[in-house]
Amino acid sequence: MAAEEMDEEPDVDDLLDELEALELAVADEDQDTQSRVRESIRMARRIDDPEPVFGRVIKGFDRHDAAEALVGSVVFGIPMAIEGGTLEAGEYLATHPIYFVGTLLAGVGIVAGLLYVAEIQDVRVVDPILGVIPRRPLGLLTIAALTAFSMMTAWGRVDWTDPWVALCQTTVCFVGMSIGGALGDILPGS
Known part of the structure; x- marks a missing residue:
């Protein structure tokens, strides 16, 4: 050689x-x-370990990533679903629609920041939907939203007879779940 x-x-x-x-x-x-x-x-x-947990390039979004996001969402979401403060915060958002929008945007922004700005892992956008929408954040946010809706509804934490208040309360839970889902997905580094 x-x-x-x-x-x-x-x-x-x-x-x-x-x-x-x-x-x-x-x-x-x-x-x-x-x-x-x-x-x-x-x-x-x-030759070093070929598969380090941190420092790998993360591409795409598959069912393994979705499962990690679901686990992260549930781990962060259970305390939020059982905590009365989530319901109070949702009631407050229902009376202040601009804060509702701000809460949603902050949640999406934190997820994007965790994935692409914080550099916890090298997360790459691969094959975006319609050439614009990255699959990973869309998948994470969808999983968090469905999990928040399901958990808050199944556990009787929201009353859908007043849909606006229920949506606001579920949104508070969703923001925490989306952050948990992002961390659950990228920390294992898959």
Whole structure:
């Protein structure tokens, strides 16, 4: 192996190339075989963990990501659903529509910030819907919204006879769930 190649950080492809060459060399039984075997072993020892949790590039949004987002949403959402303050905050938002809009925008902004600005992971937009809408935040927000609606309704925390108040209360829960969903998705790094 050339000296300049030794200075570069090896990767799995380098190891595979070396092992393929070694396979040919062993068949010929030349004198260089033992030193090449030792070099391959040294190279394998220098290769770092190929799948670190942090620092991976995250692309797309699949069912595994959706499951992580759901778990994060539920973990953050259960305390919000059982806490009376969520209902009080929702009632307040119902009387202040501009704060309702601000709450929604803040929730979406925090999710976008966690995914793309905070640089917890290298999250890339791949194959956006209609060429504009990134799949990951849309998926996270949809999961959080459906989970908030389902949990708040199933547990009798909202009364849909007054839909505006119920929507505002569910929105407060949704914001917390969307943040939890984003963290649940990107922290494992898949």
